[in-house]
Amino acid sequence: MQKLKVNEIFYSLQGESSYIGLPTIFIRLTGCPMRCSYCDTAYAFNAGDNFTIDETLDAISKYKTKNVTITGGEPLAQKECWNLLKCLCDSGYTVSLETGGAISISKIDKRVKIILDIKTPGSGEEKNNLWENLELIKPKDEIKFVITDKKDYVWAKNALIKEKLNEKALVLFSPVYGDINPKDLAEWILKDQLPVRFQIQLHKIIWGEVEGV
Numbered sequence: 001m002q003k004l005k006v007n008e009i010f011y012s013l014q015g016e017s018s019y020i021g022l023p024t025i026f027i028r029l030t031g032c033p034m035r036c037s038y039c040d041t042a043y044a045f046n047a048g049d050n051f052t053i054d055e056t057l058d059a060i061s062k063y064k065t066k067n068v069t070i071t072g073g074e075p076l077a078q079k080e081c082w083n084l085l086k087c088l089c090d091s092g093y094t095v096s097l098e099t100g101g102a103i104s105i106s107k108i109d110k111r112v113k114i115i116l117d118i119k120t121p122g123s124g125e126e127k128n129n130l131w132e133n134l135e136l137i138k139p140k141d142e143i144k145f146v147i148t149d150k151k152d153y154v155w156a157k158n159a160l161i162k163e164k165l166n167e168k169a170l171v172l173f174s175p176v177y178g179d180i181n182p183k184d185l186a187e188w189i190l191k192d193q194l195p196v197r198f199q200i201q202l203h204k205i206i207w208g209e210v211e212g213v
């Protein structure tokens with residue numbers, strides 16, 4: 001049986017998306033083909049232990065919540081991730097997937113809420129955006145821009161308008177923690193009357209930049 005390389009499994013509050021604040025089990029898979037300038041999970045690029053899907057389900061069974069987020073790294077970099085997503089849904093979990101947007105989201109179980117990043121120029125990974133993914137996005141999914149500066153904001157605003165992203169799904173604009181003043185981003189969004197949701201990474205406000213939250 002194929003194994004997954006798992007960097008960490010932990011229980012915390014969801015810090016992002018429309019599930020923000022909900023007690024959630026996080027399964028962080030090892031590895032990522034990208035190297036975003038602001039990456040806060042470089043520790044997940046290589047380190048991890050091998051788990052079968054049954055072992056993963058067993059490891060999370062001690063938690064009472066049914067909310068599970070699969071994150072990384074880039075979870076879709078491991079082919080077994082697709083099976084994990086399906087098995088979690090079959091086991092009655094409410095499943096969300098955080099993906100960087102460079103790998104196709106086709107064939108992902110339709111019960112999964114996908115949080116799809118679109119990488120801005122400031123990330124250094126704009127060239128890896130797989131724009132075809134936008135044709136596969138479902139109304140219950142979410143599209144996320146991590147904004148590093150005003151230039152990124154303008155770029156994201158133009159992409160939002162050009163691709164009519166808010167007609168496809170909820171759009172999230174999130175400032176890079178500690179890099180850009182959240183107040184500036186909030187004011188740009190309000191001034192331009194953009195139909196997006198502003199978010200700050202809640203877990204970092206509560207616990208700071210530490211692993212396992």
Ligand code: SF4
Nearest residue numbers: 032034036039073100
């Ligand atoms: S896609 Fe995510 S995990 Fe990969 S480098 Fe970018 S921020 Fe880090």
